[in-house]
Amino acid sequence: MTGPVLRDWQSVRAEVLRRIHVRDWKPGDLIPNEADLASEFGCARSTVNRALRDIAQSGLLDRRRKAGTRVASNPVARATLSIPVxxxxxxxxxxxxxxxxxxxxxxxxxxxxxxxxxxxxxxxxxxxxxxxxxxxxxxxxxxxxxxxxxxxxxxxxxxxxxxxxxxxxxxxxxxxxxxxxxxxxxxxxxxxxxxxxxxxxxxxxxxxxxxxxxxxxxxxxxxxxxxxxxxxx
Amino acid sequence: MTGPVLRDWQSVRAEVLRRIHVRDWKPGDLIPNEADLASEFGCARSTVNRALRDIAQSGLLDRRRKAGTRVASNPVARATLSIPVxxxxxxxxxxxxxxxxxxxxxxxxxxxxxxxxxxxxxxxxxxxxxxxxxxxxxxxxxxxxxxxxxxxxxxxxxxxxxxxxxxxxxxxxxxxxxxxxxxxxxxxxxxxxxxxxxxxxxxxxxxxxxxxxxxxxxxxxxxxxxxxxxxxx
DNA sequence: GAGTGGTCTAGACCACGGG
DNA sequence: CCGTGGTCTAGACCACTCG
CATH class of the missing domain: 3.40.1410.10 (Chorismate lyase-like)
Known part of the structure; x- marks a missing residue:
């Protein structure tokens, strides 16, 4: 079941978020590593890396070397406040x-x-x-x-x-x-x-x-x- | 006045922040483009890009294609709130x-x-x-x-x-x-x-x-x- | 039109840390 | 040890937008 090719990191992010959202990947689950996702999506590993790093920054993924990438079980909500003059x-x-x-x-x-x-x-x-x-x-x-x-x-x-x-x-x-x-x-x-x-x-x-x-x-x-x-x- | 070589994006970020901090580059100033900074620092353009993107995300730089990168004149403070369970x-x-x-x-x-x-x-x-x-x-x-x-x-x-x-x-x-x-x-x-x-x-x-x-x-x-x-x- | 940032790629090396 | 993410590189193409 090879999906369409995802060429940019935002598409990759959207697809990963979708899988989390529909519970393909549930809280606590280990998701495939970057290399596997890259070959599945038909893009470079660095593109997958960019997407996953972005999601991790929002708190929805936990990433650790060797341990791999997991869906956060208790995602810490992050809100960015803009405090202008x-x-x-x-x-x-x-x-x-x-x-x-x-x-x-x-x-x-x-x-x-x-x-x-x-x-x-x-x-x-x-x-x-x-x-x-x-x-x-x-x-x-x-x-x-x-x-x-x-x-x-x-x-x-x-x-x-x-x-x-x-x-x-x-x-x-x-x-x-x-x-x-x-x-x-x-x-x-x-x-x-x-x-x-x-x-x-x-x-x-x-x-x-x-x-x-x-x-x-x-x-x-x-x-x-x-x-x-x-x-x- | 060629400084030491900066190999990683965090060093580049630190150096750029330092220049802003000491007012080498003042609020509103246009700073050199990525290619020039890359050759000055002795690293790849993508490394400079990563550093500048990171600083821009914090609000201290304004970046626009063709217009270049400027030090924000009224930096909007951004605070990230973590709201755990x-x-x-x-x-x-x-x-x-x-x-x-x-x-x-x-x-x-x-x-x-x-x-x-x-x-x-x-x-x-x-x-x-x-x-x-x-x-x-x-x-x-x-x-x-x-x-x-x-x-x-x-x-x-x-x-x-x-x-x-x-x-x-x-x-x-x-x-x-x-x-x-x-x-x-x-x-x-x-x-x-x-x-x-x-x-x-x-x-x-x-x-x-x-x-x-x-x-x-x-x-x-x-x-x-x-x-x-x-x-x- | 042309300069600038945005991004992708393929390959490489490395640091961390789980087992 | 060795798998995984983190990062760097050189080169390339593209999108945007200023002049």
């Missing part, structure tokens, strides 16, 4: 972006911040609070700490006009970071800015960005009730 | 997993559910409520609707012992899905189950899974205060 996120859905710098000062941060950024508790950081608006309504409240020792020009940056995120992206290199999502309640100090009641549930993102071993910036962003972060699965 | 998420951090089926019945769902799943409002669905425990303490409260027409055997599934998620993964094929994250407050009916106060902020995930054009299941999971979903950036 706030301005693009808002303009991308056809709304008008607004930005408002609330405060900007150099302060000793709370210990929670300096600890997370692995700084000594008496290091002063640039502290920025800003509000992002969509169609003139509050969209997100940003609370950011920046290490001016890591980002030299930041004390002179025109943060009244451009959001710190955008300025940093174009002026401060970084190597990696962490992001966390959670829920909290609106404090009395934040609720009016977000246009909600004290105690309302807020979606929170917290980001910590590093340049090598040095923390660049830590930011906590609050979103008003009703905000959803969505993605395909 | 609840049991593995809990056991993965060394805690004891517990599962408790709260209720299971066939009902007409609220219109919000049937609409999201694109069903007629009078279709009956299997409704499941369950509690996931970590070290005997509430970890997540699951509220799920399943279309038994799409998942035939589900009415007889042993959902007292195995979570619906795990059973579905191994028995119900799906092609794609959507996931959303948000925040809400604990209702009086849910708070005791989650071990928190009414009105406490809860992290929420909502998933909708499809098999082709038919909705398989829709699930809403509430996490108690303090829960964070984390990932590398």
């Amino acid at each position: 706030m301005r693009e996120e808002i303009e991308g859905v056809g709304r008008k972006y607004g930005y408002q710098l609330l405060s900007r000062s150099t302060e000793i941060p709370p210990v929670a911040e300096s600890a997370a950024m692995q700084l000594t508790p008496d290091d002063a950081l640039l502290h920025i609070r800003a509000l992002h608006l969509a169609d003139d309504r509050p969209f997100a409240l940003e609370n950011r700490w920046i290490d001016p020792g890591v980002v030299p020009g930041v004390t002179d940056a025109p943060l009244e006009n451009i959001s710190a995120n955008e300025w940093l992206l174009q002026n401060a290199p970084y190597t990696h970071g962490e992001i966390a999502f959670s829920a909290t309640v609106a404090q009395a100090s934040d609720a009016p800015l977000l246009g909600c009641d004290t105690g309302a549930p807020l979606f929170v993102t917290e980001r910590l960005t590093w340049d090598g071993t040095r923390a660049v910036t830590r930011v906590r962003i609050l979103f008003p009730p009703g905000y959803q972060m969505r993605t395909a699965l | 609840m049991r593995e998420e809990i056991e993965g951090v060394g805690r004891k997993y517990g599962y408790q089926l709260l209720s299971r019945s066939t009902e007409i769902p609220p219109v919000a559910e049937s609409a999201a799943m694109q069903l007629t409002p009078d279709d009956a669905l299997l409704h499941i409520r369950a509690l996931h425990l970590a070290d005997d303490r509430p970890f997540a409260l699951e509220n799920r609707w399943i279309d038994p027409g799409v998942v035939p055997g589900v009415t007889d599934a042993p959902l007292e012992n195995i979570s619906a998620n795990e059973w579905l993964l191994q028995n119900a094929p799906y092609t794609h899905g959507e996931i959303a994250f948000s925040a809400t407050v604990a209702q009086a009916s849910d708070a005791p189950l989650l071990g928190c106060d009414t009105g406490a902020p809860l992290f929420v995930t909502e998933r909708l899974t499809w098999d082709g054009t038919r909705a398989v299941t829709r699930v809403r999971i509430l996490f108690p205060p303090g829960y964070q979903m984390r990932t590398a950036l």
